Amino acid sequence: xxxxxxxxxxxxxxxxxxxxxxxxxxxxxxxxxxxxxxxxxxxxxxxxxxxxxxxxxxxxxxxxxxxxxxxxxxxxxxxxxxxxxxxxxxxxxxxxxxxxxxxxxxxxxxxxxxxxxxxxxxxxxxxxxxxxxxxxxxxxxxxxxxxxxxxxxxxxxxxxxxxxxxxxxxxxxxxxxxxxxxxxxxxxxxxxxxxxxxxxxxxxxxxxxxxxxxxxxxxxxxxxxxxxxxxxxxxxxxxxxxxxxxxxxxxxxxxxxxxxxxxxxxxxxxxxxxxxxxxxxxxxxxxxxxxxxxxxxxxxxxxxxxxxxxxxxxxxxxxxxxxxxxxxxxxxxxxxxxxxxxxxxxxxxxxxxxxxxxxxxxxxxxxxxxxxxxxxxxxxxxxxxxxxxxxxxxxxxxxxx
Amino acid sequence: xxxxxxxxxxxxxxxxxxxxxxxxxxxxxxxxxxxxxxxxxxxxxxxxxxxxxxxxxxxxxxxxxxxxxxxxxxxxxxxxxxxxxxxxxxxxxxxxxxxxxxxxxxxxxxxxxxxxxxxxxxxxxxxxxxxxxxxxxxxxxxxxxxxxxxxxxxxxxxxxxxxxxxxxxxxxxxxxxxxxxxxxxxxxxxxxxxxxxxxxxxxxxxxxxxxxxxxxxxxxxxxxxxxxxxxxxxxxxxxxxxxxxxxxxxxxxxxxxxxxxxxxxxxxxxxxxxxxxxxxxxxxxxxxxxxxxxxxxxxxxxxxxxxxxxxxxxxxxxxxxxxxxxxxxxxxxxxxxxxxxxxxxxxxxxxxxxxxxxxxxxxxxxxxxxxxxxxxxxxxxxxxxxxxxxxxxxxxxxxxxxxxxxxxxxxxxxxxxxxxxxxxxxxxxxxxxxxxxxxxxxxxxxxxxxxxxxxxxxxxxxxxxxxxxxxxxxxxxxxxxxxxxxxxxxxxxxxxxxxxxxxxxxxxxxxxxxxxxxxxxxxxxxxxxxxxxxxxxxxxxxxxxxxxxxxxxxxxxxxxxxxx
Numbered sequence: 001x002x003x004x005x006x007x008x009x010x011x012x013x014x015x016x017x018x019x020x021x022x023x024x025x026x027x028x029x030x031x032x033x034x035x036x037x038x039x040x041x042x043x044x045x046x047x048x049x050x051x052x053x054x055x056x057x058x059x060x061x062x063x064x065x066x067x068x069x070x071x072x073x074x075x076x077x078x079x080x081x082x083x084x085x086x087x088x089x090x091x092x093x094x095x096x097x098x099x100x101x102x103x104x105x106x107x108x109x110x111x112x113x114x115x116x117x118x119x120x121x122x123x124x125x126x127x128x129x130x131x132x133x134x135x136x137x138x139x140x141x142x143x144x145x146x147x148x149x150x151x152x153x154x155x156x157x158x159x160x161x162x163x164x165x166x167x168x169x170x171x172x173x174x175x176x177x178x179x180x181x182x183x184x185x186x187x188x189x190x191x192x193x194x195x196x197x198x199x200x201x202x203x204x205x206x207x208x209x210x211x212x213x214x215x216x217x218x219x220x221x222x223x224x225x226x227x228x229x230x231x232x233x234x235x236x237x238x239x240x241x242x243x244x245x246x247x248x249x250x251x252x253x254x255x256x257x258x259x260x261x262x263x264x265x266x267x268x269x270x271x272x273x274x275x276x277x278x279x280x281x282x283x284x285x286x287x288x289x290x291x292x293x294x295x296x297x298x299x300x301x302x303x304x305x306x307x308x309x310x311x312x313x314x315x316x317x318x319x320x321x322x323x324x325x326x327x328x329x330x331x332x333x334x335x336x337x338x339x340x341x342x343x344x345x346x347x348x349x350x351x352x353x354x355x356x357x358x359x360x361x362x363x364x365x366x367x368x369x370x371x372x373x374x375x376x377x378x379x380x381x382x383x384x385x386x387x388x389x390x391x392x393x394x395x396x397x398x399x400x401x
Numbered sequence: 402x403x404x405x406x407x408x409x410x411x412x413x414x415x416x417x418x419x420x421x422x423x424x425x426x427x428x429x430x431x432x433x434x435x436x437x438x439x440x441x442x443x444x445x446x447x448x449x450x451x452x453x454x455x456x457x458x459x460x461x462x463x464x465x466x467x468x469x470x471x472x473x474x475x476x477x478x479x480x481x482x483x484x485x486x487x488x489x490x491x492x493x494x495x496x497x498x499x500x501x502x503x504x505x506x507x508x509x510x511x512x513x514x515x516x517x518x519x520x521x522x523x524x525x526x527x528x529x530x531x532x533x534x535x536x537x538x539x540x541x542x543x544x545x546x547x548x549x550x551x552x553x554x555x556x557x558x559x560x561x562x563x564x565x566x567x568x569x570x571x572x573x574x575x576x577x578x579x580x581x582x583x584x585x586x587x588x589x590x591x592x593x594x595x596x597x598x599x600x601x602x603x604x605x606x607x608x609x610x611x612x613x614x615x616x617x618x619x620x621x622x623x624x625x626x627x628x629x630x631x632x633x634x635x636x637x638x639x640x641x642x643x644x645x646x647x648x649x650x651x652x653x654x655x656x657x658x659x660x661x662x663x664x665x666x667x668x669x670x671x672x673x674x675x676x677x678x679x680x681x682x683x684x685x686x687x688x689x690x691x692x693x694x695x696x697x698x699x700x701x702x703x704x705x706x707x708x709x710x711x712x713x714x715x716x717x718x719x720x721x722x723x724x725x726x727x728x729x730x731x732x733x734x735x736x737x738x739x740x741x742x743x744x745x746x747x748x749x750x751x752x753x754x755x756x757x758x759x760x761x762x763x764x765x766x767x768x769x770x771x772x773x774x775x776x777x778x779x780x781x782x783x784x785x786x787x788x789x790x791x792x793x794x795x796x797x798x799x800x801x802x803x804x805x806x807x808x809x810x811x812x813x814x815x816x817x818x819x820x821x822x823x824x825x826x827x828x829x830x831x832x833x834x835x836x837x838x839x840x841x842x843x844x845x846x847x848x849x850x851x852x853x854x855x856x857x858x859x860x861x862x863x864x865x866x867x868x869x870x871x872x873x874x875x876x877x878x879x880x881x882x883x884x885x886x887x888x889x890x891x892x893x894x895x896x897x898x899x900x901x902x903x904x905x906x907x908x909x910x911x912x913x914x915x916x917x918x919x920x921x922x923x924x925x926x927x928x929x930x931x932x933x934x935x936x937x938x939x940x941x942x943x944x945x946x947x948x949x950x951x952x953x954x955x956x957x958x959x960x961x962x963x964x965x
Contacts, residue, residue, distance in 0.1 A: 024700070198408040202408065213951075
């Protein structure tokens with residue numbers, strides 16, 4: 001068979017695989033393996049050393065009645081430092097939320113202050129409350145920032161306010177934003193209303209386990225209003241058009257001021273503050289709450305885990321429940337509220353956790369559903385102090401680490 | 402999943418060991434492809450369908466193109482439509498001189514109809530015709546939500562049926578280009594076109610209005626710009642064009658081709674790679690080299706620093722000026738914010754590119770250089786050979802040169818430059834501001850082309866002056882690129898020349914950082930460059946950058962070019 005006339009139609013030159021002549025880049029920061037090892041060693045050393053050196057040189061002398069300032073509520077590195085400083089085994093930290101911290105009162109109007117007064121000492125009971133922390137967040141706080149609480153007496157406050165609705169319990173499916181989200185369990189158990197993306201969750205986990213990140217947060221929170229230095233230089237004055245008062249300031253200047261303290265005169269707290277008044281002063285009425293089932297509650301489960309963790313560390317834990325403002329609860333719902341409180345107390349007794357359940361305070365000593373006013377704290381401290389369970393617990397000197 | 406986030410680190414901690422473990426097996430390419438698809442699906446799983454669709458279609462079109470003769474048979478169009486394409490006879494093995502693209506022969510015109518028909522093209526015709534009928538039926542009688550998409554697909558497969566009947570390489574190329582541009586047009590420009598056309602209709606007092614493109618999405622799926630669409634469509638299109646022109650071989654392995662289209666380091670924002678540069682790299686797994694890993698890490702670190710330490714920081718300042726009413730700002734602030742944006746977009750985009758190149762290098766692949774210190778350019782032409790090089794060369798090779806380049810006289814050259822820059826501007830986004838930005842660069846290049854080639858400019862004008870003028874002109878054009886509207890851009894330009902000059906509000910730290918980078922770049926391009934190679938300095942800079950990122954990184958938006 002005769003072959004047809006053929007015409008080659010392919011290109012004459014066939015593209016070959018390109019040689020690797022692609023330039024590296026337009027900089028000289030090209031490290032070889034050895035240089036990378038040196039670089040990483042330097043960075044690692046700095047990351048380990050800086051927080052330690054900082055701790056050694058940064059003045060921090062909390063006196064009696066000290067509490068973490070409101071503005072530093074999320075400075076968990078400082079909280080850890082505060083906890084680490086309670087090295088005298090005779091001192092008793094009180095863990096809890098804003099009820100312990102003292103939302104409406106000055107540092108000398110808190111539960112720890114009045115318990116110290118009852119004890120006739122100035123520093124036996126230590127205010128370790130954090131404003132806005134709830135059991136799910138306290139779990140993270142205790143797990144990662146209160147590791148030095150070992151083999152000592154600890155008082156933990158249980159606030160049943162967190163069980164008054166699925167939203168407060170964080171068990172609702174509706175997306176919610178809440179305080180201290182970086183302290184809650186990021187992956188397990190799943191908190192249905194918490195919708196942070198994967199990056200934020202991993203970043204929160206790293207904050208809690210890498211001291212350098214926690215220190216960076218402290219650095220930002222304590223000196224730069226929770227911002228990085230570059231962002232601080234761009235703080236604007238809120239005007240339109242904005243001006244940037246920090247633009248030409250020395251970025252290191254805020255370090256001179258030291259860790260912020262509570263303002264000498266706090267317009268939001270203390271007997272002279274307009275907020276410091278009975279909850280009924282503005283005509284508020286008792287409310288109906290959407291109580292959650294204790295067995296299904298995320299906050300209660302977290303609270304139990306806090307206790308378990310502390311006891312595993314050899315701490316001798318005493319729980320103070322409430323006192324919740326029962327006057328704030330609608331008459332029809334009070335049995336529910338009391339049943340919930342009793343259920344908690346029963347579980348604690350069953351698990352051999354000393355528990356003090358102070359009587360509800362008079363209505364006019366509450367500022368809201370759970371926070372007492374200054375006189376309320378004084379009365380509460382007296383009642384706790386005089387409780388035989390408390391006295392018995394205090395009398396047991398030895399704590400097995 | 403942005404490169405600088407923790408999930409991406411975890412992703413890489415899985416992908417890298419898996420890749421190195423599979424390097425000696427035939428599954429390595431599948432691993433890379435799976436990783437790339439996972440990476441893309443992280444953004445929006447639905448839009449992965451778009452990438453797969455685009456990839457599959459271009460792969461098929463090139464395969465079909467490969468069955469067509471390289472030279473047209475000379476038969477009349479009608480005859481080819483009636484009788485089908487000329488059969489494409491592969492060369493005997495002995496006649497192929499190397500492993501390049503398949504070489505085909507044109508059979509003699511006197512062959513019978515049976516011999517003339519290429520079975521693949523004939524099958525393609527039958528399948529396309531059948532699909533056209535099915536899709537047309539769905540478009541006419543199917544669920545309402547599927548009708549627009551079915552109609553579009555029916556049109557496409559109808560073109561394919563015609564292409565199969567014609568048996569012309571050009572027909573397949575046209576289908577590929579139409580398909581890719583249609584995707585871009587619909588997802589990126591449809592709303593812009595619809596709004597402008599409706600304004601014209603309103604102006605003409607006509608009642609008809611074009612529907613919102615979101616109404617055309619099937620099943621009410623969200624109408625949003627798929628991240629990276631401009632990049633992967635251009636990359637895929639470059640393959641079909643290069644194959645048509647005989648500059649790239651046909652890739653027979655669809656896994657390799659799919660990996661080329663969606664290789665995760667450069668999928669979102671380039672660099673836009675060419676098939677002839679990348680596909681050969683996917684032929685076999687690159688050998689593991691420690692230098693590749695350390696080079697990749699070095700590139701990645703620089704990119705990370707550019708993005709987290711510089712671009713995001715500058716972005717806050719730029720946003721506060723550009724996102725507010727520009728009437729309130731004095732000239733100093735507007736000028737500084739514009740210059741800050743110039744650096745922001747450079748750090749943002751080149752930072753992304755550095756990270757992309759670094760990641761690819763860790764895997765053993767080389768991506769092209771995309772930025773070459775553009776703000777040290779001594780002319781606007783020079784600027785475009787240093788800025789977004791992969792896009793500039795793409796437009797040069799696939800638009801400017803096919804239009805005739807500079808070979809058809811001065812008028813045609815300027816027309817081609819004008820069109821290339823205009824289209825390049827519009828490529829960036831569906832807004833008139835981008836078109837104006839492109840036109841400003843077109844005007845700048847056209848006006849200075851002659852000057853820049855003159856001996857006077859090259860030899861007598863001081864380099865610093867040339868660099869300064871280019872930087873200022875580029876900054877001027879950036880005003881239109883960044884402004885939220887044409888009206889804002891006009892106000893900013895007007896106020897720069899009319900409002901008072903007051904004390905600068907830009908942070909000293911920002912100025913120091915930018916000046917530091919500028920000095921580094923100047924040193925890099927000077928005779929003092931060896932100083933930068935001093936090992937302790939390099940180590941100190943790398944450690945300094947890592948610590949700065951750890952302490953001072955600023956959160957911000959995703960990469961600017963993701964929106965393009």
